[in-house]
Amino acid sequence: MARLTVSGLTKTFGAFRALDDVSLDVADGEFVAILGPSGCGKTTLLRQVAGFDQPDAGSIAIGDTVVSTRERAMPPEERRIGIVFQSYALWPHMSVADNVAYGLTVAGVREPERSKRVDAALSLVELAGFAARRPSQLSGGQRQRVALARCLVTEPSLVLLDEPLANLDVHLRAAMEREFARFHERAGTTMVYITHDQAEAMALADRIAVMDKGRVLQFAAPSVLYREPADATVAGFIGEGMVVPATVAAVAGGTCDVDLFGHRATMRCSARTTPGPALVCLRASALSVAPEGTGALRMRVTGTIYQGGHFRVEGMIGADPGVALHFTVPEPCALASGSLVDLAVSDGWVIPGRAS
Amino acid sequence: MADVAGPRGRFEDTALLWALTGVVALLSIVPLARLILEALMPGGAFSLGVIGRVLSSGTTWSATGHSLVVAIGGTLLATVIGSAVALAVTLTDVRARNLFVFVFVMPLMLAPQVVALAWIQMAGPSSPLLGALGLAPPLGSRNPLYSPGGIVLVLGVQYAPLVFLTLRAGLRAMPQELIEAARAGGARPLAVVRDIVVPLMTPPLLAGVALCFVSCLGNFGIPALLGIPTNYLVLPTLIYQRLAGLGPGTLSEIAVLSVLIGSIAMIGIIAQDFLLARRDFRTVAATAEARSVALRRWRLPVEIALWTLMLFTLVLPLSALAMTSLVPAIGVPLNASTATLEGYRFVLFAHDAARRAFANSFGMSAAAALMIVMIAVPFAYFGVWRRTRALRVMSLFTEAPYALPGVVLAIAAILLFLKPLPIFGFSLYNTIWIILFCYVARFLALGLRPIVSGYHQLDRTLEEASQIAGARLFRRLRTVILPLVAPAAAAGALLIFLTAFNELTVSALLWSTGAETLGVVFFSFQQGGDSNYASALGMLTIGVSVSLMLATLVFADRLPRGVLPWRD
Numbered sequence: 001m002a003r004l005t006v007s008g009l010t011k012t013f014g015a016f017r018a019l020d021d022v023s024l025d026v027a028d029g030e031f032v033a034i035l036g037p038s039g040c041g042k043t044t045l046l047r048q049v050a051g052f053d054q055p056d057a058g059s060i061a062i063g064d065t066v067v068s069t070r071e072r073a074m075p076p077e078e079r080r081i082g083i084v085f086q087s088y089a090l091w092p093h094m095s096v097a098d099n100v101a102y103g104l105t106v107a108g109v110r111e112p113e114r115s116k117r118v119d120a121a122l123s124l125v126e127l128a129g130f131a132a133r134r135p136s137q138l139s140g141g142q143r144q145r146v147a148l149a150r151c152l153v154t155e156p157s158l159v160l161l162d163e164p165l166a167n168l169d170v171h172l173r174a175a176m177e178r179e180f181a182r183f184h185e186r187a188g189t190t191m192v193y194i195t196h197d198q199a200e201a202m203a204l205a206d207r208i209a210v211m212d213k214g215r216v217l218q219f220a221a222p223s224v225l226y227r228e229p230a231d232a233t234v235a236g237f238i239g240e241g242m243v244v245p246a247t248v249a250a251v252a253g254g255t256c257d258v259d260l261f262g263h264r265a266t267m268r269c270s271a272r273t274t275p276g277p278a279l280v281c282l283r284a285s286a287l288s289v290a291p292e293g294t295g296a297l298r299m300r301v302t303g304t305i306y307q308g309g310h311f312r313v314e315g316m317i318g319a320d321p322g323v324a325l326h327f328t329v330p331e332p333c334a335l336a337s338g339s340l341v342d343l344a345v346s347d348g349w350v351i352p353g354r355a356s
Numbered sequence: 357m358a359d360v361a362g363p364r365g366r367f368e369d370t371a372l373l374w375a376l377t378g379v380v381a382l383l384s385i386v387p388l389a390r391l392i393l394e395a396l397m398p399g400g401a402f403s404l405g406v407i408g409r410v411l412s413s414g415t416t417w418s419a420t421g422h423s424l425v426v427a428i429g430g431t432l433l434a435t436v437i438g439s440a441v442a443l444a445v446t447l448t449d450v451r452a453r454n455l456f457v458f459v460f461v462m463p464l465m466l467a468p469q470v471v472a473l474a475w476i477q478m479a480g481p482s483s484p485l486l487g488a489l490g491l492a493p494p495l496g497s498r499n500p501l502y503s504p505g506g507i508v509l510v511l512g513v514q515y516a517p518l519v520f521l522t523l524r525a526g527l528r529a530m531p532q533e534l535i536e537a538a539r540a541g542g543a544r545p546l547a548v549v550r551d552i553v554v555p556l557m558t559p560p561l562l563a564g565v566a567l568c569f570v571s572c573l574g575n576f577g578i579p580a581l582l583g584i585p586t587n588y589l590v591l592p593t594l595i596y597q598r599l600a601g602l603g604p605g606t607l608s609e610i611a612v613l614s615v616l617i618g619s620i621a622m623i624g625i626i627a628q629d630f631l632l633a634r635r636d637f638r639t640v641a642a643t644a645e646a647r648s649v650a651l652r653r654w655r656l657p658v659e660i661a662l663w664t665l666m667l668f669t670l671v672l673p674l675s676a677l678a679m680t681s682l683v684p685a686i687g688v689p690l691n692a693s694t695a696t697l698e699g700y701r702f703v704l705f706a707h708d709a710a711r712r713a714f715a716n717s718f719g720m721s722a723a724a725a726l727m728i729v730m731i732a733v734p735f736a737y738f739g740v741w742r743r744t745r746a747l748r749v750m751s752l753f754t755e756a757p758y759a760l761p762g763v764v765l766a767i768a769a770i771l772l773f774l775k776p777l778p779i780f781g782f783s784l785y786n787t788i789w790i791i792l793f794c795y796v797a798r799f800l801a802l803g804l805r806p807i808v809s810g811y812h813q814l815d816r817t818l819e820e821a822s823q824i825a826g827a828r829l830f831r832r833l834r835t836v837i838l839p840l841v842a843p844a845a846a847a848g849a850l851l852i853f854l855t856a857f858n859e860l861t862v863s864a865l866l867w868s869t870g871a872e873t874l875g876v877v878f879f880s881f882q883q884g885g886d887s888n889y890a891s892a893l894g895m896l897t898i899g900v901s902v903s904l905m906l907a908t909l910v911f912a913d914r915l916p917r918g919v920l921p922w923r924d
């Protein structure tokens with residue numbers, strides 16, 4: 001019922017394209033994260049879905065109903081969705097219980113049913129004893145939970161969350177992340193979760209849409225994003241991938257031979273890959289120091305950073321200025337700045353499309 | 357897939373929008389259009405005859421001349437006082453600043469005619485104050501304030517706070533680094549004022565001057581009390597006398613006079629707009645806090661000078677008024693054995709018109725405040741949050757009835773409501789409703805401003821959250837928006853109440869038996885020679901105003917900054 005279909009959505013502010021031909025298809029009950037750097041248009045997309053703004057082109061459908069086009073839009077109050085706002089947006093003049101009860105009152109739910117559902121929602125977010133408080137008497141994490149309870153109490157079939165954890169400290173974030181996951185499992189609601197924290201997105205989402213400059217670059221499951229990034233931007237953004245120019249030699253099924261600065265390595269690739277110049281994505285975990293004399297990929301070390309139990313080693317390969325690489329070695333580490341080291345490459349992904 | 361969902365829920369929005377547009381047009385555009393129509397087409401046919409007759413009359417030009425003399429004189433005096441005080445209070449480290457600002461701005465919230473009477477009582481031959489000191493001029497001699505100079509003096513003191521507020525807001529918005537850089541470069545304090553402060557502050561100062569000029573020009577109470585006894589007429593008092601003497605039969609001529617004073621005022625309004633891009637510092641003040649220059653050994657002298665100014669311009673006149681309110685009859689010296697509360701008893705309980713006036717003024721001021729809040733809250737919602745273009749344009753028109761002299765609106769209302777209403781078949785003229793209409797029209801801008809700044813300071817996601825919860829417009833207005841803007845709306849309502857409660861200009865032209873206001877009754881006491889009753893009534897209105905101003909300090913922390921002029 002609560003599929004969300006966004007097709008060809010474009011929104012401009014003056015001459016600036018905040019959303020550029022965005023298409024997404026979110027299945028019923030799916031947990032989708034929208035991931036992207038600040039200013040890439042995440043909130044703008046959410047506001048179109050909620051109906052606060054109208055797109056300049058394209059359409060949005062919730063379930064089987066088209067709710068937004070350039071010409072007509074269903075007002076937000078009729079869309080029956082839930083939103084958790086980044087700023088919480090709790091009404092300061094109402095108690096916690098009244099905040100949560102509001103949507104039920106609007107929907108005409110009567111006492112005692114209303115109180116029962118408010119109590120249930122508050123105990124779900126572990127705030128049962130806080131019903132009479134004002135939002136100003138709560139901590140940041142508690143406010144966030146009230147906002148969540150307020151959004152969930154009406155049991156919307158589509159819930160939008162705009163960076164709901166951005167204002168919380170690290171420990172609370174982890175706890176709230178688990179809470180979201182548990183809630184999603186139990187309620188089976190379709191959720192669209194906006195964040196610029198990829199760890200959060202990876203931990204929670206069934207699929208992630210990576211956005212940049214108003215466009216969706218890739219929309220796939222977290223492990224696909226990590227293992228098979230669709231372009232260089234995604235590769236660099238997700239998991240600090242290193243994008244390196246190379247030449248594809250021979251392609252065989254899902255793997256190919258790649259020439260990497262004169263070093264020969266076997267990498268994964270898509271079925272459509274053809275021999276020729278390409279960009280490959282390397283992960284730090286696929287790089288290791290090769291035994292003396294065997295390796296051919298020679299790196300000049302430019303610095304090491306201690307990260308507790310291991311060092312992150314940064315360096316350059318190729319002729320000046322070269323390409324930056326990094327990997328980790330366990331303690332102790334004998335690599336000094338300026339020294340040379342031979343690297344073994346155990347894995348890599350050939351980014352689809354020609355290197356430009 | 358099903359068709360695009362229709363805009364069902366938008367019906368409420370559209371209906372409210374149209375209703376607001378209609379109401380505000382009726383309050384602001386229609387009366388002024390009717391007035392201009394009458395000036396150009398007296399009695400319905402285009403003719404320049406009336407205009408020619410009015411413009412060739414000597415009385416017109418002498419009143420215009422007088423108006424310009426007292427308005428310019430009053431403005432100059434207000435500028436000197438207001439800017440000196442603004443510099444001292446804003447840029448230096450004088451103590452008790454909040455108290456001083458409260459006291460200095462107070463006259464602005466009092467009725468001008470009451471302030472004028474206070475001055476008369478302080479300076480005249482029957483002054484109980486001077487009498488007690490043995491300094492009173494001989495009985496029978498003329499009060500020195502019954503003169504153009506007297507009008508200029510009282511106008512200047514009354515409106516100095518306008519210049520003060522404008523300039524103070526400008527000074528606070530001025531980047532402090534500019535002054536510090538000059539000091540660091542070795543400039544002495546006076547050189548800083550001359551080279552940095554004065555050039556930068558010229559636009560806000562001139563805007564304050566223009567605003568002050570418009571207020572002096574439109575003031576009725578002060579020239580009525582100080583000018584009419586010697587037949588020194590200005591345009592508002594001339595219009596008043598024409599209407600009182602001849603009745604509405606000569607409305608066309610009066611309409612031309614109103615357009616004349618309105619046109620002169622427009623010069624000031626346009627100048628002010630041009631200089632400040634539509635900011636009015638009566639209710640909008642900057643928020644930055646300027647750090648102040650240490651005066652060291654000059655601090656005490658400056659403080660003494662400031663409070664001495666208050667002593668002579670506020671404390672002494674109001675004391676004289678208080679003393680007059682206690683004498684049994686004019687001319688009787690005041691002492692412990694003669695002092696009596698008879699005047700208060702008389703105006704509160706014995707005098708029919710005064711009793712009615714209390715009910716009328718309280719009721720109409722409260723009703724106007726309430727109605728304006730009910731219009732302004734949704735109006736500003738569309739204008740600020742929804743950015744509805746039509747209403748943003750309309751909000752410019754709401755300023756006109758407030759900025760233009762009160763007589764202009766009053767005459768326009770007479771023209772509009774003299775004939776029976778089309779459908780209802782009765783006339784609002786000579787009823788209380790025409791006064792209420794004018795109050796709502798005139799003070800709408802006064803209520804709109806704090807509410808607009810309230811919306812600007814609120815987070816709109818609070819409304820969006822209720823929208824997502826399924827609430828339609830009217831429910832959102834009632835349950836979320838109104839509670840959130842309530843403090844700003846209360847401030848607006850209070851400004852309206854205070855101003856309407858002390859108002860005379862409009863009601864002097866529109867009152868009728870049964871529809872008296874406190875201003876009107878006060879004025880007729882004074883004109884009938886019953887200064888002690890007028891003083892008692894004046895003291896009572898001052899008591900109400902000051903109590904309300906003090907009461908607001910309780911919830912001032914929850915207000916957008918700068919909406920209450922008397923709170924620093």
Ligand SMILES: Nc1ncnc2c1ncn2[C@@H]1O[C@H](COP(=O)(O)OP(=O)(O)OP(=O)(O)O)[C@@H](O)[C@H]1O
Pocket residue numbers: 013018036037038039040041042043044045196
């Ligand atoms: N009403 C508006 N008018 C003009 N530009 C806007 C408006 N709203 C957003 N933008 C611009 O659109 C771009 C995308 O904004 P958006 O709020 O969607 O970013 P975001 O991805 O949510 O960023 P963040 O992670 O910082 O919240 C920004 O460059 C922003 O300046």
Ligand SMILES: [Mg+2]
Pocket residue numbers: 042043044
């Ligand atoms: Mg955002």
